[in-house]
Structure formats: structure tokens, C-alpha cells
Amino acid sequence: MRELISARAIQQGVAQLAQHINHYYQDKPLTLLGVMTGSLVLVADVIRQLEIPLRVGVIQARSYRGPSTEPGDLDIWDSYLPDVQGRHVLVLDDIFDTGRTLAALQQRLQRLEPASLRFAVLLRKKGRQQVDLEPDYVVFEIPDVFVVGYGLDYQDMYRQLDYVAALEPEDLQALEEC
Ligand code: IMP
Numbered sequence: 309m310r311e312l313i314s315a316r317a318i319q320q321g322v323a324q325l326a327q328h329i330n331h332y333y334q335d336k337p338l339t340l341l342g343v344m345t346g347s348l349v350l351v352a353d354v355i356r357q358l359e360i361p362l363r364v365g366v367i368q369a370r371s372y373r374g375p376s377t378e379p380g381d382l383d384i385w386d387s388y389l390p391d392v393q394g395r396h397v398l399v400l401d402d403i404f405d406t407g408r409t410l411a412a413l414q415q416r417l418q419r420l421e422p423a424s425l426r427f428a429v430l431l432r433k434k435g436r437q438q439v440d441l442e443p444d445y446v447v448f449e450i451p452d453v454f455v456v457g458y459g460l461d462y463q464d465m466y467r468q469l470d471y472v473a474a475l476e477p478e479d480l481q482a483l484e485e486c
Pocket residue numbers: 343346371372379401402403404405406407408409410453454455456460461462
């Protein structure tokens with residue numbers, strides 16, 4: 309595994325994102341929605357730096373299945389979603405890859421008539437996007453490699469790392485063997 313973004317760089321980037329949110333939503337009561345499970349760590353770090361009236365909720369999306377590093381069909385569960393009608397909603401996700409997840413969430417959430425709907429992500433993979441939507445805030449642009457850490461997983465492993473690392477083909481092979 310190769311470290312791509314250090315814990316220190318992530319903390320600096322996340323602090324800037326929190327500053328941006330504090331400023332942008334100072335007079336717009338915010339509902340922040342974390343896309344589970346990948347945004348778990350990001351949400352925890354961001355919300356503790358917010359100094360504005362805030363509601364926090366989660367929405368679950370999944371597009372990776374089993375040992376594949378390519379996206380499969382997309383499932384969205386919104387059973388635990390707080391009421392977002394008339395609220396300013398910011399969706400936080402770990403990574404913008406093909407963009408299909410956030411585009412689907414945009415469609416789903418728009419129907420619930422929020423006052424505004426924006427998207428922020430920790431990472432954006434270059435050259436992978438398949439949708440028109442672009443996130444309103446990107447903390448880091450990364451090359452087209454499969455990454456883990458800081459909430460991002462491979463088969464639910466490595467979410468606990470405080471840095472982001474590229475998982476290399478030999479790592480995947482070693483994991484298959486254990
Ligand atoms: P998208 O719908 O293709 O934009 O993919 C979004 C979701 O796929 C993200 O929320 C992640 O959970 C997952 N994903 C995409 N790329 C990676 C990666 O490199 N490592 C781990 N998960 C990823």
C-alpha cells in the first residue's frame with residue numbers, strides 16, 4: 309500500500325472544508341447528510357468544527373460488491389433520513405468516482421423539496437466521471453487509482469486508517485490469498 313494523502317494533509321483540507329461550510333451556511337440552517345459508510349470519518353471530523361445551527365443525518369448508498377474494485381448496481385436506503393423539506397441540505401461523501409451515486413442521490417433528495425441541495429466530497433478521481441453533476445466542494449483531486457483509508461474501504465477493511473492510501477494490484481492479490 310502506498311500513502312497518497314497524509315493524515316496531516318487530510319486534517320488541513322478538512323479544516324478548510326469546515327471553514328467553507330461555516331461561512332456558506334451561516335444564515336442558512338443546515339442539514340448535513342453523510343453518505344454511509346464511506347463518509348463516516350469525514351462527517352465526524354467536519355461536524356466537530358462547525359459553529360452553525362446544524363442537524364446531522366445519514367443516507368446509505370452502496371455500489372461496490374464483494375472483491376471487485378469496479379462499481380456494480382447502486383442501492384440507496386433512505387429510511388433513516390431526517391425531514392429535509394425546506395431545509396438547506398449538504399451531502400457529504402468520501403469520493404466522487406463515476407458520480408453515479410451522487411447523481412442518484414440528487415434525484416432522490418430533490419423530490420423531497422429541500423431549500424437547497426449541495427454536495428461536498430473528500431476526493432475526486434480524475435477522468436472517471438459519467439454524469440453531468442459536479443460536487444460543489446472537492447477537498448483533494450486524485451489520479452484514477454483504488455484508494456482506502458479515512459473511511460474508504462476495500463470489502464469494509466481499512467476504513468480506520470487516518471491517511472489515504474492507494475491499494476496496488478499486489479495488495480489485492482495478497483488479500484485474495486488470505
Ligand atoms: P461513484 O458512484 O462511482 O461516484 O462512486 C461512489 C462510491 O464508490 C463512493 O462513495 C465510494 O464508496 C466508492 N468508491 C469509489 N472509488 C473508490 C475507491 O477508490 N476506494 C473505495 N471506494 C470507492
